[in-house]
Amino acid sequence: MNSTTSNSADIAIVGAGIVGLCASLLLARAGFKISIIDPLSAVPSLPEAYDLRTYALTPASLRMFKRLNVVAELEKHRICEFHGMQVWDASSKGAIEFSALALGRDCLGAIVEHANLIRALHLAIGQCEGIRLVSDRVIDIAFTDPMNILNLERGARIHADLVLGCDGANSPVRQLLGVDTQRLEYVQHALVCNVNVEHPHTHIARQRFLPNGPIAFLPLADTNSCAVVWSTSPEQARFAHDAPIESFEAMLASAFDYRLGNVRLASERMVIPLQKLHSARYVINRAILLGDAAHVVHPLAGQGLNLGLMDAAALAQCLGPHEKLTLQFPGAALRQFERMRRGENFAMLSFTDQINKLFRLEHRFIKEMRGTGMCAFDRFIPLKHWIMLRAMGDYGDVPSIASR
Numbered sequence: 001m002n003s004t005t006s007n008s009a010d011i012a013i014v015g016a017g018i019v020g021l022c023a024s025l026l027l028a029r030a031g032f033k034i035s036i037i038d039p040l041s042a043v044p045s046l047p048e049a050y051d052l053r054t055y056a057l058t059p060a061s062l063r064m065f066k067r068l069n070v071v072a073e074l075e076k077h078r079i080c081e082f083h084g085m086q087v088w089d090a091s092s093k094g095a096i097e098f099s100a101l102a103l104g105r106d107c108l109g110a111i112v113e114h115a116n117l118i119r120a121l122h123l124a125i126g127q128c129e130g131i132r133l134v135s136d137r138v139i140d141i142a143f144t145d146p147m148n149i150l151n152l153e154r155g156a157r158i159h160a161d162l163v164l165g166c167d168g169a170n171s172p173v174r175q176l177l178g179v180d181t182q183r184l185e186y187v188q189h190a191l192v193c194n195v196n197v198e199h200p201h202t203h204i205a206r207q208r209f210l211p212n213g214p215i216a217f218l219p220l221a222d223t224n225s226c227a228v229v230w231s232t233s234p235e236q237a238r239f240a241h242d243a244p245i246e247s248f249e250a251m252l253a254s255a256f257d258y259r260l261g262n263v264r265l266a267s268e269r270m271v272i273p274l275q276k277l278h279s280a281r282y283v284i285n286r287a288i289l290l291g292d293a294a295h296v297v298h299p300l301a302g303q304g305l306n307l308g309l310m311d312a313a314a315l316a317q318c319l320g321p322h323e324k325l326t327l328q329f330p331g332a333a334l335r336q337f338e339r340m341r342r343g344e345n346f347a348m349l350s351f352t353d354q355i356n357k358l359f360r361l362e363h364r365f366i367k368e369m370r371g372t373g374m375c376a377f378d379r380f381i382p383l384k385h386w387i388m389l390r391a392m393g394d395y396g397d398v399p400s401i402a403s404r
């Protein structure tokens with residue numbers, strides 16, 4: 001689009017990350033005319049090496065992607081379904097195991113690379129009418145009734161009935177709206193990398209809780225490859241990042257208690273500061289915040305993206321099929337959306353925050369209690385299964401496109 005161009009859409013989506021692309025598919029299927037704007041809107045190619053960004057997707061997210069024909073576009077040989085989960089405490093005897101078989105399910109989720117998912121979403125969008133991808137950056141928005149006006153960096157304008165902010169944790173849309181936001185920077189950074197491990201991962205996701213934070217080895221498609229997310233102190237993360245490769249590999253294997261034997265680094269290393277964030281409101285007149293723009297959770301439960309995907313599904317469900325009346329008076333549908341999602345997101349924010357705090361307490365008595373509590377929980381099958389099925393999106397207020 002050039003500087004003189006002005007366009008209109010029913011819904012303008014700011015941000016073509018996974019949440020924005022998924023929202024565009026859901027809403028276009030309902031008949032809305034969508035413009036989705038992002039400076040990084042090109043279809044990524046899949047490099048031979050695994051992407052550094054990988055996600056544990058819940059069965060609920062996978063069901064939705066299947067129904068949106070996104071799964072059909074994924075490179076299947078690069079996805080790893082996992083059938084078990086092991087969580088243990090480095091400071092006590094506490095350990096918990098989950099198994100898909102015991103739950104009567106095929107899998108507990110799947111590890112998918114960011115590039116694989118983005119590529120598949122673009123391919124699915126290519127087969128869907130009513131979505132226009134605009135490669136540009138939104139620099140300002142006039143939130144006016146009945147039409148919002150989005151100003152883009154290269155001078156173009158877009159008029160839209162509704163604006164969705166799917167523009168990530170530092171959301172410019174949230175900032176332009178001036179919404180109060182509760183934000184806490186954790187004194188933890190995540191070091192992420194991919195590794196080759198000595199022993200096969202056997203399709204199990206593993207996480208060990210250390211005093212500075214958890215270290216997770218997530219199984220990748222190749223049976224001896226894992227994605228690592230190591231949440232630790234900023235100093236240790238930086239030290240590990242800068243360490244010579246051999247010392248880093250030894251550090252990593254030891255932090256993971258040699259559960260998969262020795263490790264070999266198979267990618268670059270990246271350090272990401274961790275935070276929790278919750279926007280005081282998701283809906284302001286005709287603007288809606290989704291995904292990380294509305295909430296950021298600690299990665300220890302692998303839920304951040306899954307929550308954003310359920311936001312997108314819930315919004316599409318509340319808006320229903322395209323109708324002029326809904327676009328003229330969206331208030332009731334948007335209030336319903338906020339009611340549906342705020343509680344779910346808040347519960348996960350609090351849960352991950354409390355778990356993170358609990359495992360960092362180093363008092364001897366607390367460590368013993370923690371170990372005993374974990375073992376008791378592991379044996380209390382009905383509660384354990386109920387919690388796992390809820391985390392997988394089998395229970396709770398799950399949007400119908402993602403439900404069983």
Ligand SMILES: Cc1cc2nc3c(=O)[nH]c(=O)nc-3n(C[C@H](O)[C@H](O)[C@H](O)COP(=O)(O)OP(=O)(O)OC[C@H]3O[C@@H](n4cnc5c(N)ncnc54)[C@H](O)[C@@H]3O)c2cc1C
Binds near residue numbers: 017018056136166169
């Ligand atoms: C270490 C780590 C591990 C994680 N592991 C998991 C996991 O296993 N499972 C899980 O569910 N979640 C996980 N998460 C969380 C997950 O990464 C995020 O929740 C998810 O990426 C958020 O997606 P999003 O689309 O909301 O935002 P983003 O991915 O941040 O996308 C935002 C998009 O907005 C665009 N944008 C920004 N500003 C503008 C503008 N002005 N105009 C136009 N476009 C704009 C950006 O270019 C970008 O494409 C993890 C997070 C971390 C840090």
